[in-house]
Amino acid sequence: VSWHLATSHFSYPTSSSNEDSYVQEKSEEIGGDQSLAEPYPLRRSIHLISLPTSSDQGPRIVRDLWKFKDIVLGDGRDYFIPRPRALKALSDVLIGSSYTSTYPSDGSNDENACVQYLVEECAILSNCARLDILVSLDVKRDNQRSPHEGVERNFTKADEAAKFIIADCLLKQLGSFQLNRANNGSLSNLLEGLSSTFDLPGLVDDTSGGKQVQINQENMDSASLECINELSNMLLIRSELDSIIRHFSLVAAGMAPRVSRPDRSVLFRPFSSRDAHIMLQLKRTAEVASPYSRMKIILDASLQAGKGARDPNQCPILEKLRGYDGEGKYSQAAPPQIAKEAAESVAELAIEPAVRRGVDSINALDYAADIVSLREKARELYDENDVKASKLVSKLLHQPCIALRNGENVNIENVLTEIERNL
Numbered sequence: 001v002s003w004h005l006a007t008s009h010f011s012y013p014t015s016s017s018n019e020d021s022y023v024q025e026k027s028e029e030i031g032g033d034q035s036l037a038e039p040y041p042l043r044r045s046i047h048l049i050s051l052p053t054s055s056d057q058g059p060r061i062v063r064d065l066w067k068f069k070d071i072v073l074g075d076g077r078d079y080f081i082p083r084p085r086a087l088k089a090l091s092d093v094l095i096g097s098s099y100t101s102t103y104p105s106d107g108s109n110d111e112n113a114c115v116q117y118l119v120e121e122c123a124i125l126s127n128c129a130r131l132d133i134l135v136s137l138d139v140k141r142d143n144q145r146s147p148h149e150g151v152e153r154n155f156t157k158a159d160e161a162a163k164f165i166i167a168d169c170l171l172k173q174l175g176s177f178q179l180n181r182a183n184n185g186s187l188s189n190l191l192e193g194l195s196s197t198f199d200l201p202g203l204v205d206d207t208s209g210g211k212q213v214q215i216n217q218e219n220m221d222s223a224s225l226e227c228i229n230e231l232s233n234m235l236l237i238r239s240e241l242d243s244i245i246r247h248f249s250l251v252a253a254g255m256a257p258r259v260s261r262p263d264r265s266v267l268f269r270p271f272s273s274r275d276a277h278i279m280l281q282l283k284r285t286a287e288v289a290s291p292y293s294r295m296k297i298i299l300d301a302s303l304q305a306g307k308g309a310r311d312p313n314q315c316p317i318l319e320k321l322r323g324y325d326g327e328g329k330y331s332q333a334a335p336p337q338i339a340k341e342a343a344e345s346v347a348e349l350a351i352e353p354a355v356r357r358g359v360d361s362i363n364a365l366d367y368a369a370d371i372v373s374l375r376e377k378a379r380e381l382y383d384e385n386d387v388k389a390s391k392l393v394s395k396l397l398h399q400p401c402i403a404l405r406n407g408e409n410v411n412i413e414n415v416l417t418e419i420e421r422n423l
Helices: 018-031 060-073 084-094 151-184 186-195 222-234 241-253 277-288 293-308 316-321 336-379 387-405 412-422
Strands: 044-050 098-104 112-126 131-141 214-216 236-238
Touching (some): 060 084, 060 151, 060 222, 084 112, 098 151, 112 151, 112 277, 131 241, 131 293, 151 222, 151 236, 236 241, 241 277, 241 293, 241 336, 277 293, 336 387, 336 412
Antiparallel strands (some): 044 131, 098 112, 112 131
16 A cells, blocks of 8 residues: 655646646645655554454353354354344444544643544354454544654554454453343253254344444443453454455355364365355355445455355366365365365465455545545635636645545645645
């Protein structure tokens, strides 16, 4: 990702009129302003948070969360009953939850920078191998960022916020689940037994989250804060967009390591009906997340990768693996070297193209929204009946809009400030 506004490769068309000369002069002033080339404050981030491996010697909280996941959200084993309503119930709990981080803005005054991270999109994949929670955070600030706050710190803070929100939600769900088991006894056991056959969203506590939940560490007691931080530090996280899409693409292709079985090697079996079952699970997750554009793009790209990874027309080397599904007692597994070559070919021909398409689609979505927002905010700075001002603003917006369209990040607030100054 480029974090600078490219100003050196753009020149405005020349014109002979005095008014156009004035516009040209002002445009060049903005074009040469280095303040527009500074890294801009993070406005949105996407994170994938996963449960870590559970073991008898591992932390009890992790073991308890895997048990909660298996009963409430599904374990994805043979004869697995999809739980789209339960997944949606938990997703709805997370949507609208927010985390507020406060830290010194700079050394010039005592005012703190207050940043709110709001969950605006969510998708959840639960099966025997993993619990993956994918969220998109909207980042809002109540004042300007510190001049010394860099891109790395922006993402580090967003990572902390994402893990804290998920940890807080999971602990509340686990607490409610365990309390119901203790208080309701046989009824709770009956519901848990039915959950293996039916999709029961009522097992998700919908009172523990949502739009009213605003998490602020300063308002928490030390015991709760310690528990959340402890779990937060255990959770696995990915925040690079290509890494997130690649992870789901490998899952769809049956090539991803299993968090629940880290000791087992991953066997690529494109003709295995059991391994292909993950496609159904991902489809159900995608259906639940369909109202959320970024989640849908990521999951659709992964499903495309999963289909391509099993299509000999897209990956001809797969023909060498036909007949090797390694499922039955007498079924033969593919020779390791052939399986390795096939996996590498699939990664090149099916996985990576899907990753690039997904990244490009999300960037295009974000930059289009940024362009619309920039133009709307600029329109508020002048009287639309003022032809000269309208023409000037149009010219001044051209360069930043081109930069956004090219996939570059632009400090929109600085652009608006410069436009207002030149008006």
